[in-house]
Amino acid sequence: MTNPLSHSLRSDARDNRERILAVARTTFAAQGLDVAMREIARRAEVGPATLYRHFPTKEALVTEAFREQMTACTAVVDEGLADPDPWRGFCLVVEAVCEMQALDRGFTAAFASAFPRAIDFAADRERALGKAAELVRRAKAAGGLRADFVLDDLIMVLMANGGIRTTSPDDAVTAARRFAALLIQGMRADRAGPPLLPPVRPHRRRS
Amino acid sequence: MTNPLSHSLRSDARDNRERILAVARTTFAAQGLDVAMREIARRAEVGPATLYRHFPTKEALVTEAFREQMTACTAVVDEGLADPDPWRGFCLVVEAVCEMQALDRGFTAAFASAFPRAIDFAADRERALGKAAELVRRAKAAGGLRADFVLDDLIMVLMANGGIRTTSPDDAVTAARRFAALLIQGMRADRAGPPLLPPVRPHRRRS
DNA sequence: ACGCTAACGGAACACCCCGTCCGTATAACT
DNA sequence: AGTTATACGGACGGGGTGTTCCGTTAGCGT
Structure with missing residues (x-):
């Protein structure tokens, strides 16, 4: 059943x-x-x-x-894409995924392919990333997200968020929320400050 | 000698x-x-x-x-404190430490006490953190750093930066610079956006 | 040149890991 | 209840790690 x-x-x-x-x-x-x-x-x-x-x-x-966690993750991205305000949708996705990572250390590692070599999430992963790319595109077009932001920046942010370690799960989710809020302010298009340096592609297994 | x-x-x-x-x-x-x-x-x-x-x-x-790396780290903080513009000094420290972490994966782990239990860096670590706290205080007083920023946020950011993994060292430092730039924009006092959630104290060994 | 002691390094110890084999127990069907 | 195939679990092998023992080498003072 x-x-x-x-x-x-x-x-x-x-x-x-x-x-x-x-x-x-x-x-x-x-x-x-x-x-x-x-x-x-x-x-x-x-x-x-x-x-x-x-x-x-x-x-x-x-x-x-982690199969269901993975589908939950793509569901979050879909939710963000469905939001009428692309920038708000983008922010919600960032916050939600950071929180998911905070609540599940294993998921963080599995998603980042920290496990020996490319699990098999490849399919779901690529699909989620494709949707995330669309989300980034729309958020930039709507003027909310700074123009020099790229998809790899999002991956970088998630990887970074995964590096945060705390004593209790409660602290973890609070820290993740605070981290996401700080980052989101830095991602805003208005008052973007000096241009960022050239983006870099974070490591991807299966060369 | x-x-x-x-x-x-x-x-x-x-x-x-x-x-x-x-x-x-x-x-x-x-x-x-x-x-x-x-x-x-x-x-x-x-x-x-x-x-x-x-x-x-x-x-x-x-x-x-990592003893000398540790002293180099505190030296960077001193350099930041010596800068006439506290906000600029703060930014320089964030950028420099992120870059140091990118260039030395071991240092990242050692600093974050990722090693089994409290190395012995305790002394140097606390001293560096004390100076960093002063740096944060001045940067806030000067109006550059957002008022709701706390020292633990800085630790959180460094921990997060340590989570970024790349294929080559070159990519690592580029990513770290980009990450730091993004974060620094989010730390600015002007246009701080909505207030951050209550800060959280990241885990500290030797309870 | 000689001897003494400090220093060396290969082998071994104890522990933990992932993954497997095979004799035993038990669920399911008649 | 009897039979059979399915599923179980304790014991095992191979490999890895941090750390130690002990017979041998070699630097240094005379």
């Missing part, structure tokens, strides 16, 4: 799978991707073999665990 | 020590702190035991390797 892949699985197997995914999501969110597979298995009250039977590799588990 | 600790050391030991430190500095700068001790020993053409005889633990090596 809830999961299209849940057919043809024995009941205990399906339960275990969901329990593993739930544990993986919360643990990755709280501690980042540097969590041992054994630890996730232990918290899910499952043997390591069971974990690996459901997800053949750690990368597979991470990919599956 | 150059090093006050170099007395009472045999010639080969002194050579090895300096070679190890040189290798550690360049390697940490290029690849961050996640470098195996064996790797540093190998590059310095030294056995692991020699490395550990000079630096009893990895933390000790890191601390010693």
Whole structure:
């Protein structure tokens, strides 16, 4: 019902799978991707073999665990695109994504491809980036976003936001909001100040 | 001469020590702190035991390797304080430190205490932060920096800047400059836009 | 030149990681 | 209830890390 892949699985197997995914999501969110597979298995009250039977590799588990987060992210971008005021839509997206990153350390790492090599988010990632590019274009056309802003700047900002570490989740989201607010002021077209230096393309795997 | 600790050391030991430190500095700068001790020993053409005889633990090596970077950092803050225009001094410091972080990944991690637990930079770190607080105070008094800016915002910005990863060092410094320029525009007092949310204190080890 | 001690470095230790094998238990179907 | 295939989990292998032991080398003072 809830999961299209849940057919043809024995009941205990399906339960275990969901329990593993739930544990993986919360643990990755709280501690980042540097969590041992054994630890996730232990918290899910499952043997390591069971974990690996459901997800053949750690990368597979991470990919599956953050699939919904990824769609939520693109949904946010769509929401921003739907806003009648492009600049406001842009600001909302920046704030929302920063907050999402603050609430989920693992998502930050997964999105930035901090994991060994290009997860497989490639597809969703590129799609979201395409929409974000459109958002940037409109925000600039509307006169809200400074003209020398480029899509890669947005990626850079998100990467930077991911670097903020705090003690508690509450502090994390407050800091992210404050960070986003500061940045957004710097992105405004009016009183943009001296022109920015030439933009740089942040690193992208799969050269 | 150059090093006050170099007395009472045999010639080969002194050579090895300096070679190890040189290798550690360049390697940490290029690849961050996640470098195996064996790797540093190998590059310095030294056995692991020699490395550990000079630096009893990895933390000790890191601390010693970044001591001069730390003093360079405080020197930058002093330079900013010496500037007749507090706002310009503040901007210069932000730009310079961001650039330093871009050029040295290890320093970023060491400064942010990303290493296991509180290195020992505590003293220098607190001293530098004290001077930075004075810099912030003056920049606000001069009317250049927005009034709701706090010292912790500066720490947050530096932490964020450390999160930016690029492929080449050239890209890193370009990105850092661009990032700093964007942020500085958001920090300006004129046209500050809506007030920021309540500030948050970023995490500090040694509770 | 000699001897003594400081310094060296390869091998080994203890720990943790990801991923796998195989004998056992249990859900599902008759 | 009996049977069977599916799923389970403890134990294992291979590789990596920080750190230490100990037999050997080599600088330095005489």
